[in-house]
Amino acid sequence: QKEVEQDPGPLSVPEGAIVSLNCTYSNSAFQYFMWYRQYSRKGPELLMYTYSSGNKEDGRFTAQVDKSSKYISLFIRDSQPSDSATYLCAMSTSRETSGSRLTFGEGTQLTVNP
Amino acid sequence: EADIYQTPRYLVIGTGKKITLECSQTMGHDKMYWYQQDPGMELHLIHYSYGVNSTEKGDLSSESTVSRIRTEHFPLTLESARPSHTSQYLCASSEYGNYNSPLHFGNGTRLTVT
Numbered sequence: 376q377k378e379v380e381q382d383p384g385p386l387s388v389p390e391g392a393i394v395s396l397n398c399t400y401s402n403s404a405f406q407y408f409m410w411y412r413q414y415s416r417k418g419p420e421l422l423m424y425t426y427s428s429g430n431k432e433d434g435r436f437t438a439q440v441d442k443s444s445k446y447i448s449l450f451i452r453d454s455q456p457s458d459s460a461t462y463l464c465a466m467s468t469s470r471e472t473s474g475s476r477l478t479f480g481e482g483t484q485l486t487v488n489p
Numbered sequence: 490e491a492d493i494y495q496t497p498r499y500l501v502i503g504t505g506k507k508i509t510l511e512c513s514q515t516m517g518h519d520k521m522y523w524y525q526q527d528p529g530m531e532l533h534l535i536h537y538s539y540g541v542n543s544t545e546k547g548d549l550s551s552e553s554t555v556s557r558i559r560t561e562h563f564p565l566t567l568e569s570a571r572p573s574h575t576s577q578y579l580c581a582s583s584e585y586g587n588y589n590s591p592l593h594f595g596n597g598t599r600l601t602v603t
Contacts, residue, residue, distance in 0.1 A: 418594025479532040
């Protein structure tokens with residue numbers, strides 16, 4: 376069983392929709408949670424970073440962690456065509472969230488249609 | 490704009506050839522990584538380095554080798570390419586000593602071995 380599961384999509388929504396992207400995980404030791412965004416033919420870039428449970432908001436993006444359910448979400452409000460990308464969740468058991476300690480999901484491909 | 494550069498962007502090569510994928514960063518980061526990314530699959534760490542003359546194998550077994558002679562340069566070499574090596578290879582770096590330092594990715598090299 377994979378430690379991190381993510382629905383690969385593809386997910387297609389109209390412009391302005393609220394998007395919910397999700398990951399589940401099996402390792403209860405994960406404490407640090409990240410979302411990376413990857414545009415086509417580009418490398419991933421960090422979008423959001425959260426620690427433990429709770430919500431974190433940054434503009435149109437909200438990251439939510441529910442450790443009791445081992446479930447994390449990324450919400451995008453008022454989605455725009457420029458949000459079309461693949462979104463990867465990543466997790467770490469360690470405060471040191473360097474690449475050697477990260478476990479990634481498969482990524483969800485999102486398309487926002489004008 | 491990315492400060493981590495990968496060349497070539499695309500490479501098509503025949504079986505048995507030796508290839509080197511180049512990765513350079515201008516941020517002075519001590520930590521560097523190589524990931525393999527296949528469609529619909531999670532990122533897999535194949536090599537990492539925490540500084541000059543330091544290299545380690547990652548979670549995913551790989552026939553490639555790496556070297557770190559200079560801080561800014563982290564090339565990956567395949568001595569004898571095979572079709573099973575066809576994949577996208579992503580290089581990344583992060584700051585040593587900063588627990589929250591995100592990964593900075595290059596735009597990848599898409600390798601096809603025929």
